[in-house]
Amino acid sequence: MSRRISEVLGDSAREPLLPTRLEDSSQDLDAEGEVVFERSNISDGQKREQKKLSYEEAVEAAGFGFFHGLLLVVCGWANASDAVEILCVSFLLPTARCDLKLSSTDMGLLTASIFLGMMVGGYMWGYLADQRGRKNVLVISLTVNGVFGGLASLAPWFWLFLLLRFISGVGVGGSIPVIFSYFSEFQPCSRRGAMISALATFWMAGNILAASLAWLVIPSTSSRFTLGSLDFQSWRVFVVLCSIPSLSSAFIFSLAMPESPKFLMEAGQEAEALDVFQMMFNLNQRGNSKSFQITGLTITSNSERVRAEVTRCSESHRITHIFKKGLAPIRQLFTKPLTTRSIVLVIIFFCISFGYYGLWMWFPELFKRTADGGSPCANVSRPQSVENESCYPVKTTVYKDGFITAASNLPGNVFTILLMDVIGGKILLSCSLLLSAVSVFFIWVVKTKAQSLVMSCVFSAVSVIAWNALDVISTELYPTQLRSTALGLLTGVSRVGAIMGNMVFGQLVDSHCAVPILLVSALLLTGGLTALRLPHTRQTALT
Missing domain, CATH: 1.20.1250.20 (MFS general substrate transporter like domains)
Structure with a gap:
C-alpha cells in the first residue's frame, strides 16, 4: 500500500468512498489493474484516489x-x-x-x-x-x-x-x-x-x-x-x-x-469479507458517528494461485489425487x-x-x-492392586x-x-x-x-x-x-x-x-x- 489508512481517509473520514470512472487522463485503475476509489465530494475540487485495502489495513x-x-x-x-x-x-x-x-x-x-x-x-x-x-x-x-x-x-x-x-x-x-x-x-x-x-x-x-x-x-x-x-x-x-x-x-x-x-479474502469472497469488517466496525464504534469507509479489499495473486491449485485438485475424483491433496499442505510446511x-x-x-x-x-x-x-x-x-483399594x-x-x-x-x-x-x-x-x-x-x-x-x-x-x-x-x-x-x-x-x-x-x-x-x-x-x-x-x- 502506498498510503497509510489515516492518509487515505484524511479529514473527510465521514464521506463515503465511491468507485468512479474518470474521463480524463486520471484513470481508476492502478498499475496492477485494480480498481481504485475516489471521494465523491471534495471541497478543494481536487480528485484523490484510494487503493483497495489489504487485510491488515482493513482490520485496523x-x-x-x-x-x-x-x-x-x-x-x-x-x-x-x-x-x-x-x-x-x-x-x-x-x-x-x-x-x-x-x-x-x-x-x-x-x-x-x-x-x-x-x-x-x-x-x-x-x-x-x-x-x-x-x-x-x-x-x-x-x-x-x-x-x-x-x-x-x-x-x-x-x-x-x-x-x-x-x-x-x-x-x-x-x-x-x-x-x-x-x-x-x-x-x-x-x-x-x-x-x-x-x-x-x-x-x-x-x-x-x-x-x-x-x-x-x-x-x-x-x-x-x-x-x-x-x-x-x-x-x-x-x-x-x-x-x-x-x-x-x-x-x-x-x-x-x-x-x-482473512479466510474469506483468501477464498476470494470479497463481499462476504467486507460484511464481516462492517459488522466489526459497527460493534466497535457503537455510539460513534463515524461511518464505515472500506469499499474494496486486495486479493493477493498468491492467494489466487493457491485457490486455483485447490480447485484443480478438487476436480479429481481419483483416490490417489485425493490422497496427494491431503498430503500437499504437509509438504508445504x-x-x-x-x-x-x-x-x-x-x-x-x-x-x-x-x-x-x-x-x-x-x-x-x-x-x-x-x-x-x-x-x-x-x-x-x-x-x-486396584482390587485391594476401595x-x-x-x-x-x-x-x-x-x-x-x-x-x-x-x-x-x-x-x-x-x-x-x-x-x-x-x-x-x-x-x-x-x-x-x-x-x-x-x-x-x-x-x-x-x-x-x-x-x-x-x-x-x-x-x-x-x-x-x-x-x-x-x-x-x-x-x-x-x-x-x-x-x-x-x-x-x-x-x-x-x-x-x-x-x-x-x-x-x-x-x-x-x-x-x-x-x-x-x-x-x-x-x-x-x-x-x-x-x-x-x-x-x-x-
Missing part, C-alpha cells in the same frame, strides 16, 4: 473494541471446554475404575485414548478448516466433542467407554488448533500477542472448572441414581456436566459468530522458507508435551509417595490439590498477557522452558507432600508461559492457507509426546523413578535451547 480500519471483547469470551469458552473434556478423565478415574473394573493398564489406555483421538483429529480438522472455513469446522468439532463425551457417561462397559472417549478426543483435536487460527485472524497486529495470550488463559479457566465440578459432584452421594439397569454413579453425572461447555460453545458459534475475514521453523516447532511441541502431560498426570502418585516424608523417588514401592467413600484431597495446582496458572497467564507484545513470544518461550527444566530437575529434593504440592504449582505457573507463547508463535509463523493445517499437525505431534510421556512414566516410575523425571528435565531444556532458532514474531502482520 475496523477498529478494536466491543467486538473483540465478545470474540474473546466466545472463543475462550470454546478453549475452556476443550480443557474440561481433556482433564475430566483424570478426575473420574478414582471412582470409575471400580465401576468399570479397570486395571492399571486399562487406566493407562483410557488416559491415552483422548490424546490418540486428538492426534487423529488435529490434522484432519486443521486441513478441513484451511479448505472449508474456520467457523463450520469449529461447530462440527465442538459438537462431536460434546455429544460423544456426554454419551460416554452411559457406557456400561469399559471398551465402549474407551471408544466414545476416543471419538470425543477427535473433536477436541479439531477445535483446539482451529480456534486459535480463527481468533487470531480478527486481531490487529499491535494487539495480537496480548489477545492470543488472553485466549490461552481460558485453558486455566477450564482446568479450574473441571476441578471445581469434580470436587463438588463426585464425592456427593446425593447425585447418584438409577437409569434403567445402569447404576448412574456421581462420576457419570460429572461426565455429563463436562460435555455441556462444548455443546453450548458449538451452539453459540453456529448462531452468532462470522467466518474469519517443510518446504522453504518454512522448513526450519516447522522442524523447530515439531521438536518443541514434542518436548513440552512429553514433559508437561507426562509429569502432570503422575503428580498425585508422587504426592502419595511423600506422605510419610522423603523425596518422591526415595520411597519406591510396587504398584498396589473407591468409596471418595476422598476429596485429590480434587483440592487439583484445584490449587490449576489456580497456580494465574500468575503465568497474567504475565504473558502483559508482556507478550513487549518482550515477544520467542524470548518468553525459551526462558519458560529453561526455567521449567530447572524446576523439574530438583523435584526429587522435596521432603513432604506440602513441598511436592508447592513444586507442582511452581512448575505449573512457569510452564503455562511456554504454552501461551507457543499459541502466539505458531499462529504467526504460517500463512493463512496453511495456518490451521500447521496447528493441527503440531497438535498431533503434541499428542504423540503426551502419550509417550505417560507410557514412560508408567513403566519406570516404580523401578527407576528418577529416570523419567530427569528425562522430562532434559527434554524441556532441549526445547528451550531449540526455541532460540525461531524467528522473532512480535507484532508481525499475518500473511
